[in-house]
Structures are given as C-alpha cells and as structure tokens.
Amino acid sequence: MDYNAFFPPHEGLRLKEIAVRLGAELSDEAFGDRRVRSIAPVSRAKQDQLCYILSRKNRDELLTCDAAAVICDESLKSIVPDHIPALICKNPHTIFAQAGELLHPSAMRPSAVTPEETGVSTSAHVDPTAKLEPGVIVEPFAVIGANVHIGSGTRIGPGAIIGAEVQIGRDCTIAGGASVLSALIGNGVIIHNGVRIGQDGFGYAPGPRGMIKIVQIGRVIIQDHVEIGANTTVDRGTMDDTVIGEGTKIDNQVQIGHNVHIGRHCGIVSKVGIAGSTRIGDGVMIGGAAGINGHITIGDGAQIAAMSGVVSDVPAGAKVGGTPARPIKHFLRDMADILARAEERDRKTGDKNV
Template sequence: MKKSYSIEEINSYLNGELIGTTTHLIEGPEQLQAAKSHHISFIGSIKYAKYWAASKACAAIVNDNLTMEPIDNKAIIKVKNADLAMAKVLELFNPPAPEFTIDIHPTAVIHDTAIIGKGCKIGANCYVGKDVELGDNVILYPNVCVFDETVIGENTVVWSGTVIRERCIIGSHCIFHTNVSIGADGFGYRPSEDGRGLVKIPQIGNVIIGHYVEIGANSCVDRAKFSSTIIGDGCKIDNLVQIAHNSVMGRFCIMAGHSGLAGSVTLGDGVIIGGSASIKDHTTIHSGATVGAGSGVVGDVEAGKTVLGYPAQDARDMLKQWVAMRQFMKKQ
C-alpha cells in the first residue's frame, strides 16, 4: 500500500518548526533537483539552498541555521540537523523487507545439533552446521551458509550469499549484506626453505563481531592466525572492504568502500577510514582519528588526528604541500 502524509503529520513526527504550508500529500523523499510536487527534500548546507526556488518539491527539511523562506504552496520544516531528520523520514517510507512464506524453508539444511532460537527465519538453500547457535529472531535469507560452532546473537539479519565460517561469534542486531565473507583464512605465507615455493601458515583463530555491526556487500573479515579478529560494537563497514587477520576495531568505527586493514591493525573507538584508504600491517590508529580517502597509512596515528595522502601525514601539512606543488607547476 502506498504511503502518504500531510506536511503537518511529517512535522509532528520530526518535532520541527513548520514555516508555510502545502496542500500536496507527501509520497516520499527525493533530491531537490529531481523532486516532483508530491516529494519532500532536504537542505543541510547553504550551497544547496539556491536550488529551493526552482525545485518542484512541495516541502524541504532545512537546518535551522539557514535562512530560508517558504514559497507559495511549498513548506519548510526547520530542524537542528537535516540529515538526521531525513533519516527519520526515510524510515517512514521504507518499504517492507522480503517476506518469508514459511519460517524455515524445506530446502534448508540444518544440522541436528544446531540450536535455533524462537522466531528465526531460514530461507531456501541455507546451510546451518554442527553446533551452530542462532539467537531469537535471527533471519538468514536464501543461500546463506553458517558453519560449525558459530554463534549468532538475536535479531541479526544475514542477506543472501553470505558465508560465515566455523567458530565465529556474532553479536545481536547485526546486518550483513549480500556476499559478505566472515571467517575465511587470513592471508599468511612464507618462503619455503628451498626457496622454490611458499608455505601456507595455518589460520586457526576466529572472528568476533560485536552488537549493532553492519557490513556491506562483498566485504571480507578474515579469521585470525591465532586468537581473534575483532570488530567492536556499532561499527559500520561499507561495501568491498577488506579486514585482515588479527585486526582489532574499537567501537563505532566507520570504514568506507574499497578501504582495507592489513594484518594486526588496531583501531581505537570512533575511527573513520575514508574510501580506498589502506592501512599497513601492525599499525595503530588511535581513537577519534580520521584517515582521508585514498590515503596510505604506514605508521601509527595519534588520537583525534586527521591524516591524508600517501604516505599519510597531518592533513593540514599535506594540503599545504599540494598547494605549493600546484603553484610550482604553474611556474614551469
């Protein structure tokens, strides 16, 4: 059923300041330039305010530090943070997840020793191995594999194609998107004694993932050589991210797409890793630090510091170098 709301209902939900009004019912959010008369949009920065007058959107959610005026039949809702308010609006219009016609599909293979919690849903062609434990309300969409002795906490959702290898420990309320790999072998080789080949180093550890962790499609978290690869509570990991063996992430870290941690990297709490950034093995990035997109970190990073470039260094110093280089090139 299609959802629609009046501007007054949206404002009541956001607890914002409504300026002006519109007779249009709102059927969903959209970008300012692509919006139609039944859409609501948002403006979180002054650089987007110039698009408001020409936009066909009937309403906009606006940061309260911006000076914006309503237009005929176009309303404004002022809020403290337009991004967070839009997130709430998106929840209103979020379509339901795919439905299960049966809780446990007859084609799923579940070992006799597995413990399945109340309210679990297991889709077609899933595999649940020996001594696996699924907490209450875990959802495994079709074609998920969970191997022996793995434990998954309650209300965790695992999307199709994901493989969780043996002995992993997964927290509650996690989301793993399509084709995530958790607990595959870490990458460990050494030259053979005769110098003619490579010796594979056994990887006998596991992966431990905290609560409320989200991992994007096609990302990999490798198991430890010994002990555990650890991802702390609340971490958010984008698509196509590599986390190597024995790495440890603190709480509420963010890793953007195509970034990667080499073996035995340690992240403190609240670390942000930009897209395509790479972190050298045995490096520590302390709490609150930020690594800019495309950077290469080859040494430890202090708490709260922002680094940029390759090799990564203090962002302000790197930007000064780039400006100086540009000026030098213009003179040539």
C-alpha cells in the same frame, strides 16, 4: 523519476505525525494532514514527498520544488517557497535519514528474495543440531551448520552459508550468498550480499621449499549494530580474535586482515585494506582505497584521507593523508608545492617552444 517496484512508496503518513516522530517543528499546522509517501531530491520533489536542504546553495532548486515539506534549519526557513511548509530542526541531514527509514523501512536492509516468506524454506538445509529461536527466517538454498545458534528476528538470505558453531544474535540480516564461519555476531547486525567472514587470515612462514601455511584458529567477533557492505572480507584471527566494534559501518569491498581490532562507531569506505594485527580506536574515519599497514595503532577519532598509505601509528584525533600518510596540512602543502612546480615547468617549457 517515478516510483519504482523495488522500493514502493509508503501508504502515507501525515506531516504532523512525521514532525512528532522526528522531533521537528512544522512551520504551518494548516499542512498537518498532508500525507507523505516517499523522499526525493529538492529539484523534483512532489506533493507526497519529503526533501531537505543544508545551505542556501539549494535556492535555485527550490524553484522547481513542489514537496510535501522541506526539512531544514531555522536559518533556511526564509528561502523555502510559501506554498511548501518546512520541518524545522537543528540537524536536517539526520532528520532526513530518519524520515527515509520511516517511509521506506524495507530499504534499510538487503532486499529479500521472498519478502512474504516466514520460517525455514523447504529448500534450505538446517543441521538438526542447530538452534533457531522463533521468528528466524531462512530463505531458499541457505545452509545452516551444526550447533549454530540464531536469534529471533534474524533473516538468513538465499544461498548464505552459516558454518558450524557460529552464533548470530537477534534482528540480524545475513544477505544472499554471504558466508559466515568461525564467528560470533551480536544483535542488529547487517551483512550484505557476498560478504565473507571468518576465512583464513593471510599467514605464512618461510620454508626450505617456499612459504609454509600458518594455522589460523582464531575467531571473528562482530558486536551489535555493525553493518558490512557487499563483498567485504573479514579474516579470522591467527590465535586471537578479529574484532569489529559496536556501531561500526563498513562499505563494500573492504579487506580486514587477521587479528585486526576495530573500535566502536567507525566508518570505513570502499576498497580500504587493513593489514593484520592493526588496532583502530573508536570513531575513526577511513576514506576510500586507503591502505593501512599491519601491527600499528590508529587512535580514537582519527581521520584518514582517501587513497592514503598509513605506515605508522596515527595519534588520536589526527587528520592524515598521502603516501606515506602525514598530517593533512603537510600533505595539502606538499600537493600545492608539486602543482606550483608543475605549472612553473609548463610555463618555462611553453616559453621555449614559442
């Protein structure tokens, strides 16, 4: 695939400069002045692109590789073709991620509709009581409510809605069409297109003529360097707060219920649903489409497999899967038993039909 207009290549960084900035060792200094402009997969990388390998499984792909350099571990240097230098490091995946940020910084945040724009668009509405630090960008048709505070370096995308009294820190991105209500947001937070933060939690009490709405007067607290994917929803608390801890990364289309507390540096994949008042520790990883029951606790470092149904507490460090979720070894054993029985049934059925 050729370069595209959405994420154009860098003007060029020299390999030796990249090696220094990434803390990698360049295997052959003779290539130090080679300029790098982009990244690419191993199989089709060109002379101005970086790629990376993690195992010897990439050996065949290297036959068609013509990259500026290959990022790899010392143990894989021997399989890199002689005409391609290696950037040797202990953690190639991480170093490749950092290289991508160097070469394509604009791709690290939601794309701006008008990237050259500065200040407040004349077609945006900013309440006169709002306080915007210098360097804030507000794109067309965004609405900034009363008494909002926004820190320097933050960009509010087109059509975004920032409700009254909301506070947003510095160097944040609130992408187009997002709405942020009843929330306090830290620094370096990325909120993608269509995210909904701070709307009512789902709370009702039984009444003589049906369900009676319970008032939701809590907030959403989002700490520094959180990233929230497109069309995810984070409900505000009923009386206490919904909290998302520092450095946590949340994928698209995730539902986070009222009063949920999520710890620091968690990873939550697409279509996860977390019911109200659940407590999730630090460093928890939750696979796609998992459902988390309300009013339970998931301990630090726990891992939950995709499409699991978690109905009770999960201890710290545990790995669980299935519905209901159970220790992953038990789940895999159960699946193996089910498959074995199905194969036996099919074999017997086949014998009868002969």
